[in-house]
Amino acid sequence: MAALAASLNSATAKQGFMLGWTFGSASFATGVSWVYVAMHDFGGTSVALAIPMTALFCIGLGLVPALFAYIYCRWVRDGIAGKTLGFAAMWVLAEWLRGWIFTGFPWLYLGYGHLHTAMAGWSPVIGVYGLSFWVALSGAAIAFSITAPAQLKRHGYASIAACLALFALGFSLQNNEWTTADAKPPLRIGAVQSNISQEKKWAYTQYWATLEQYDLASEELWPDSDLVIWPEAAIPTLYHNALSYFEYIAERAEANNSALITGVPTRTKEDMHNSVMVISGGEGIYHKQRLVPFGEYVPLAHYLRGLIAFFDLPMSSFNRGDPDQGHLQVKGWQLAPSICYEIAYPDLVAQSARHSDLLFTISNDAWFGHSIGPDQHMQMAQMRALENGRELIRVTSTGITAIVDHHGNIRTRIPSFTAGNLKGVVHARSGTTPYTRYGSTPIIVLCFGLVISARFLRRSNPA
Structure with missing residues (x-):
């Protein structure tokens, strides 16, 4: 400089x-x-x-x-x-x-x-x-x-x-x-990192294997977790197409007094959204606001669609969510959600962090491959936790899946590019930092x- x-x-x-x-x-x-x-x-x-x-x-x-x-x-x-x-x-x-x-x-x-x-x-x-x-x-x-x-x-x-x-x-x-520990008891977290490659993720031949993988991985987490989290677009189809599967998963979670949050594409009337929703143990759905050009929507789509494969990626026709969406509510906790790319927007996260107990983000970093991208993405998530004085949960399909404390330090994580489960505990924080406020x-x-x-x-x- x-x-x-x-x-x-x-x-x-x-x-x-x-x-x-x-x-x-x-x-x-x-x-x-x-x-x-x-x-x-x-x-x-x-x-x-x-x-x-x-x-x-x-x-x-x-x-x-x-x-x-x-x-x-x-x-x-x-x-x-x-x-x-x-x-x-x-x-x-x-x-x-x-x-x-x-x-x-x-x-x-x-x-x-x-x-x-x-x-x-x-x-x-x-x-x-x-x-x-x-x-x-x-x-x-x-x-x-x-x-x-x-x-x-x-x-x-x-x-x-x-x-x-x-x-x-x-x-x-x-x-x-700047913030203080809340009186709420700690929340036991279980996160599934599936490590499903991008090539297989949207392949129809892998669909049932994907559902089974999340089912089996979660069975290990239900007994010891208040909340189980799956990553962005964990189930590679629209929510209503897999409704019977989600009803079954909700029953498994409720039988163990656990909650489940997952990323899943949704459709509302004529709009399709990249969403994260509470399947059991609470309520709420959040539609992604900041979309990735060419990855989630194609500018000038009328002219670019069909030119090369990159302009016709699966699930590249999403619509933006409304700017005034609320928190996800799980077992009395207020979770401030962000999906993938959104964690990079400081003011978007700060606005959502107000009156929340915890920051929460899911992603599909398989697009980055073995590059510096996942580490950069994780670094930005850590900065959001530090700016807002909130602990943060980050769950991705291939890594980095981690729990971050309110000082921006990674408390626990699991290795990238491996299928596995993360277990940990998070604590609610109250109050606001100057940055969260202004x-x-x-x-x-x-x-x-x-x-x-x-x-x-x-x-x-x-x-």
């Missing part, structure tokens, strides 16, 4: 655009290389097509940092404040823009790199965008202290000192308990204010 800031400090706006584009494209090419795995290994796309399509995806995403760099060089960079605070503010606004434009791609935020450093103490206060601001500001301060004229270097040193002070304060904040609004408003101030600030101290 310091190298990028130093390069932009001496670049024209057009040069800045190209520098930002190159930097962004290279970052995504290394950080989201799993897109190739999803397209080629599981999407039926040939190597000859998957490579250029992945490259186009990364180059397209790189346009967001390119826009950041152009605006920074053209209108924000003047003066000491512009080259430090303005740089950091513009970077965060670029991350924020990428998190919602065209349904958003909230991946590779700078702040995730500090999940396990002292800066993690700030997460319940300022969230991942706030951590990204600190990283960008630190890089800009280092760049300014190197490139500024001798008489102004002291300002760069002062900025570095301020960043170090914030880092040190993070140690103290790590000891602060979300990303304060840091985004601050960044807009800093950019505007840097733009119109008198150039009395040019650098």
